[in-house]
Amino acid sequence: MNIKEIKLHQLMMNMKHPFTTSFGTQQDRFITIIEAVDENGLSGFGECVSGEDPLYSEEFMDASLIAMKKYFAPLLLQNEIKHPDDVWELFKPFKRNNMAKAGIEGAVWDLYAKQHDIPLSKLLGGVKENVDVGVSLGLEETDELLLERIAEKVDEGYKRIKVKIKPGRDVEMIRTIRGKFKDIPLMVDANSAYTLDDIDTLKALDQFKLMMIEQPLAAGDLIDHAKLQRQLKTPVCLDESIDSYEAARGAIELGSCRIINVKVGRVGGLTQSKKIHDLAQKHHIPLWCGGMLEAGVGRLHNIAITTLGNFTLPGDTASSSRYWHEDIITPEVTAENGVVEVSHEPGIGAEVDFGKMEQYLQKTETITKEDTPDMIFYD
Ligand SMILES: O=C(O)CCC(=O)C1=CC=C[C@@H](O)[C@@H]1C(=O)O
Numbered sequence: 001m002n003i004k005e006i007k008l009h010q011l012m013m014n015m016k017h018p019f020t021t022s023f024g025t026q027q028d029r030f031i032t033i034i035e036a037v038d039e040n041g042l043s044g045f046g047e048c049v050s051g052e053d054p055l056y057s058e059e060f061m062d063a064s065l066i067a068m069k070k071y072f073a074p075l076l077l078q079n080e081i082k083h084p085d086d087v088w089e090l091f092k093p094f095k096r097n098n099m100a101k102a103g104i105e106g107a108v109w110d111l112y113a114k115q116h117d118i119p120l121s122k123l124l125g126g127v128k129e130n131v132d133v134g135v136s137l138g139l140e141e142t143d144e145l146l147l148e149r150i151a152e153k154v155d156e157g158y159k160r161i162k163v164k165i166k167p168g169r170d171v172e173m174i175r176t177i178r179g180k181f182k183d184i185p186l187m188v189d190a191n192s193a194y195t196l197d198d199i200d201t202l203k204a205l206d207q208f209k210l211m212m213i214e215q216p217l218a219a220g221d222l223i224d225h226a227k228l229q230r231q232l233k234t235p236v237c238l239d240e241s242i243d244s245y246e247a248a249r250g251a252i253e254l255g256s257c258r259i260i261n262v263k264v265g266r267v268g269g270l271t272q273s274k275k276i277h278d279l280a281q282k283h284h285i286p287l288w289c290g291g292m293l294e295a296g297v298g299r300l301h302n303i304a305i306t307t308l309g310n311f312t313l314p315g316d317t318a319s320s321s322r323y324w325h326e327d328i329i330t331p332e333v334t335a336e337n338g339v340v341e342v343s344h345e346p347g348i349g350a351e352v353d354f355g356k357m358e359q360y361l362q363k364t365e366t367i368t369k370e371d372t373p374d375m376i377f378y379d
């Protein structure tokens with residue numbers, strides 16, 4: 001693919017509203033945009049979605065940056081690859097660090113699609129021209145405030161509403177929501193805030209006709225999720241637990257969930273996302289694409305993967321304006337009545353706008369072919 005250099009554009013973006021989950025509140029988003037440049041000056045873009053702190057998962061941006069600079073970018077530059085699927089194999093000896101791997105791999109996918117003049121969605125085997133999207137709402141100080149936010153998003157036409165729950169803000173809060181919004185497609189996300197000791201609370205949620213309960217228990221606990229799913233009518237959806245193809249296989253075989261949320265970064269990139277897609281399809285497990293509070297580049301990668309046939313449920317890829325006063329891409333992602341049109345342009349389908357990015361840019365670091373992987377044991 002003749003990749004000449006990798007640039008790591010490090011941005012600090014300020015979110016329009018704080019976003020609160022069971023594990024914390026976020027206002028600033030530290031994002032790295034990865035640019036892979038080929039010998040002809042063509043650029044492909046990826047986004048590293050690690051959090052600022054290791055709260056959602058063990059990955060965090062400072063560590064991902066080191067992993068990209070020390071290992072993944074130099075490795076990519078020193079090994080000629082023919083296809084983006086080769087990237088996963090190239091990085092395989094290096095354990096985990098999926099979000100760092102996915103960020104670089106994403107730039108390679110976009111570059112390859114542009115080199116071949118096709119949309120990323122088509123390159124991935126996507127079959128949809130538009131995708132349904134929902135919206136994820138954080139916890140608010142009061143239920144009244146949350147009701148207002150839901151009303152806004154229902155008016156905007158989103159295809160489903162996801163609300164965050166945690167112990168003490170669960171059954172009664174959902175009862176209040178259902179009191180006002182009797183029939184909206186509604187789901188909850190606990191981000192691992194419960195254990196099987198909370199089974200009565202989780203069972204009580206069955207009465208509210210929820211589409212699913214996302215990640216109620218600990219990420220590593222496929223066994224307890226299987227026990228829980230057997231006792232719940234509401235489908236369990238796994239997010240944090242699905243950090244690899246093998247985890248997806250385990251969850252499906254054990255019956256730990258009936259739905260999977262695929263996050264491209266969490267599973268190590270688009271190649272792994274496709275593999276999980278095919279596995280889930282074979283087992284009749286529907287998918288949707290989750291979000292990581294991405295800027296436009298990550299958002300467009302999410303839309304591209306959602307065009308695959310088994311992404312049958314609305315994802316978290318809401319409009320750019322859901323989180324940002326101004327996104328870094330032109331055109332921005334816009335959901336009309338909960339539907340995003342898939343671009344026919346080559347690659348991710350929008351331009352990264354360096355003029356807009358400037359306001360958020362803290363630093364750009366460039367890795368070239370002269371930079372060797374910085375390892376003690378490497379031959
Ligand atoms: O809109 C989005 O990007 C999804 C937002 C969202 O729900 C999440 C983002 C980041 C980490 C988690 O809290 C989370 C999730 O669990 O899905």
Ligand SMILES: [Mg+2]
Nearest residue numbers: 189214215239
């Ligand atoms: Mg989640």
